[in-house]
Amino acid sequence: MKILKNMKYFHKPYHKPVLLAEVLENIISDMNGIYIDPTFGSGGHSLGILNKISNKGKLIAFDQDQFAIIKNKINDKRIIFFNANFRNITKILKDYNKKVIKNVSGIIADLGVSSYQIDTPHRGFSRRFNNMLDMRMDLSKTKSALNIIKNYSFENLNHIFYKYGEFKNYQSISRKILLNRKFINTTFDLVKLFNHNIKFLSRLFQALRIEVNDEINSLKQLLQQSVNILKQGGVLAIISYHSLEDKLVKNFFKSGNMNGIIRYNKKGKNLSPFRNKFTKRIFPKKDEIYQNNRAKSAILRITRKI
Ligand SMILES: C[S@@+](CC[C@H](N)C(=O)[O-])C[C@H]1O[C@@H](n2cnc3c(N)ncnc32)[C@H](O)[C@@H]1O
Structure with missing residues (x-):
């Protein structure tokens, strides 16, 4: 501090x-x-x-x-x-x-x-810009959205998408991430993987952001x-x-x-x-x-x- x-x-x-x-x-x-x-x-x-x-x-x-x-x-x-x-x-x-x-x-x-955060592409908050998935408000912290995508277990991903994204199909979202995590690095990788409407993507990004920043x-x-x-x-x-x-x-x-x-x-x-x-x-x-x-x-x- x-x-x-x-x-x-x-x-x-x-x-x-x-x-x-x-x-x-x-x-x-x-x-x-x-x-x-x-x-x-x-x-x-x-x-x-x-x-x-x-x-x-x-x-x-x-x-x-x-x-x-x-x-x-x-x-x-x-x-x-x-x-x-x-x-x-x-x-x-x-x-x-x-x-x-x-x-x-x-x-x-x-x-x-x-x-400012959402409009700064390299902060990786927005699905509108292609950048590394990051979403940390506090850049001194190590947990980024990418860490979550790469390392979280099925159960922990379920928790995020169920609790913070309020998705009914949270398990299928987690499964898709687990199967493709090797290829996900950027915001656009995530957008392409889900290829869904804006509402869905906003909730997906929001869920990850809430978890990254606790x-x-x-x-x-x-x-x-x-x-x-x-x-x-x-x-x-x-x-x-x-x-x-x-x-x-x-x-x-x-x-x-x-x-x-x-x-x-x-x-x-x-x-x-x-x-x-x-x-x-x-x-x-x-x-x-x-x-x-x-x-x-x-x-x-x-x-x-x-
Ligand atoms: C919606 S913006 C605030 C905008 C501000 N009211 C204005 O008029 O410009 C939220 C800000 O709070 C900060 N923030 C969010 N959670 C925080 C936390 N737990 N501790 C400290 N800052 C936090 C974010 O980094 C961001 O800059």
Whole structure:
């Protein structure tokens, strides 16, 4: 993990921030507060927050992709960057601050892959460009999509395509990969092997990407830790792009656990750490989807800590 300070902002955000107005309207409750952007990307949401908070406010940004931070630096004394996975947020903030941070006013996580990552051919995220299968957000990690294709067992491939791709025919997909793995190296090898429609290929690529970056477990860890980092009344906002993530977020906001099972104390009080009354779900408007196709599958969920 690297702390990157005093950076110069030299490049306009490449990635159009999704649901920016809705996020800002809901998360900024204290102009002097501390905010966290665990998915900095091109810095669109971060920039929006910096434009709204006062000189006393602070913003803490994370991205596990070193290039996201290097390419989109914001030169502003109020922001501090961590080139790290948000799954370690508590420890990283504790190491930096020398004590546990518990007074955060708002967190906005915009999950998944950025336009920069998907549009950079050599990162191997996209079925639109022919490149080595890679899909790592954190380039210091060794597990790439190619490692999975070459080395995973039938059972482990089944798990990915069933759980993360939600394919009914997951076994036949795994079998095809096992039989042809010697010949698969690039994104186009995979595309040609399956020769399917765009929807199928998108899900296939998404399933591999989720496994490469361990996205579901990272999200669970972020959700769990956010409860302790937020102050009373602090806002947690998550933008998801597929049902797996959104279901986890929905369950967690409702109950404070991943199963969504509400627990009550002896007096019958809901033990969820969030105020259900404030919990809401927001979709992008038609105009936004028209201007930014990436927004079409976005779901923003917002809640507030009790
Ligand atoms: C959808 S983009 C965020 C875009 C950003 N909100 C903006 O407006 O430019 C997601 C970013 O989060 C990063 N990311 C995804 N999972 C992460 C994790 N577990 N830890 C740290 N960064 C992560 C990705 O590398 C990517 O740059």
